[in-house]
Amino acid sequence: MRLVLAEDHALLRDGLIRILEAHGHDILAAVEHADDLSAALTDPAAEAAVLDVRLAPTHTDEGLKAAIAVRSERPGFPVMVLSQYVERLYARELLASGEGGVGYLLKDRVGDVGEFVDALSRVAAGGTVLDPQVVSVVMARQVPVERLTAREREVLALMAEGRSNAAIAGALFVTEKAVGKHTNSIFGKLDLPVAPDDNRRVLAVLAWLGV
Numbered sequence: 001m002r003l004v005l006a007e008d009h010a011l012l013r014d015g016l017i018r019i020l021e022a023h024g025h026d027i028l029a030a031v032e033h034a035d036d037l038s039a040a041l042t043d044p045a046a047e048a049a050v051l052d053v054r055l056a057p058t059h060t061d062e063g064l065k066a067a068i069a070v071r072s073e074r075p076g077f078p079v080m081v082l083s084q085y086v087e088r089l090y091a092r093e094l095l096a097s098g099e100g101g102v103g104y105l106l107k108d109r110v111g112d113v114g115e116f117v118d119a120l121s122r123v124a125a126g127g128t129v130l131d132p133q134v135v136s137v138v139m140a141r142q143v144p145v146e147r148l149t150a151r152e153r154e155v156l157a158l159m160a161e162g163r164s165n166a167a168i169a170g171a172l173f174v175t176e177k178a179v180g181k182h183t184n185s186i187f188g189k190l191d192l193p194v195a196p197d198d199n200r201r202v203l204a205v206l207a208w209l210g211v
Contacts, residue, residue, distance in 0.1 A: 001025045001026070001124055002026045002028050002045050002047045003025050003026065003046070003048055003049065003050060004028055004031075004037070004040045004041055004048075004051075005020070005027055005029070005030040005031070005049070005050050006037045006040075006049070006051045006052055007032065007051075008033075008052060009052075010032070012107075016030075016050065019116075020117075028045060031055075033056045033057065034056065034062035037055065037062070037066050038066055041069075048077070048079070048120070048123070048124045049078070050082055051063040051067055051080070051081055052082060053081060053085050053090075054083070061090055063083070064087050065090065067079040071094070071101075076101050077101065078101040078102075078124045079101065079102055080102075080104075080105070080119070080120050080123050081103060081105070083104075083106065084106065084107050084108065086104075086106070086133065086134050091134060091137070095128070100127055100202045101123055101127070101128075102123060103119055103122075103130070104129075104130050104131060104134045105129065105134075106134065119162060122162050127162050128160070128202050128205055130161060130205070131161070132157060132161060148186060154172060155172070155182045155183065155186065156205065158172070159204065159205060165179045165180055165183065166179075183201075190203075190204055192207075
């Protein structure tokens, strides 16, 4: 996969290049400045982007703004945000289209290279992968989904991380059949129309986030 990488920390940027290339990805551009990122994302050869939130010149929210902009120009363009920070407002805007192809992971909570690379692959395939802390921050001060039971909320929180029914079953120590029942109940309670399950999973996560 041909990637654009934006990271303002030189050592981390170099480390990410090495990791991604070792897993068969091509780095079209590795930048630290928002202006360079905007230019790199216009390359039609780029297939996805891995972005930090805070880049030069202001080190505030340049990465997320660039992600939102490129998805406006190229709907569904896969973006993996990898940051130390959760920017609630822009995170909600990034998720608002409901198209998937979005990931938001926190650097200090990514403990396994294989899991990170797998998460990037899921995002590139149109999935949604969110760190639980991102979910919590984005949900702050939002109206909760009152219809769901506590167990259904647990299932949906794990769904927000991009986990399959089998992985959710393993995390909650229940059967995959039980997870399927909870998932169908979630879809029903959130009034999601019949559609491919991948689409409904994204819509359910967005409803949970209040997007």
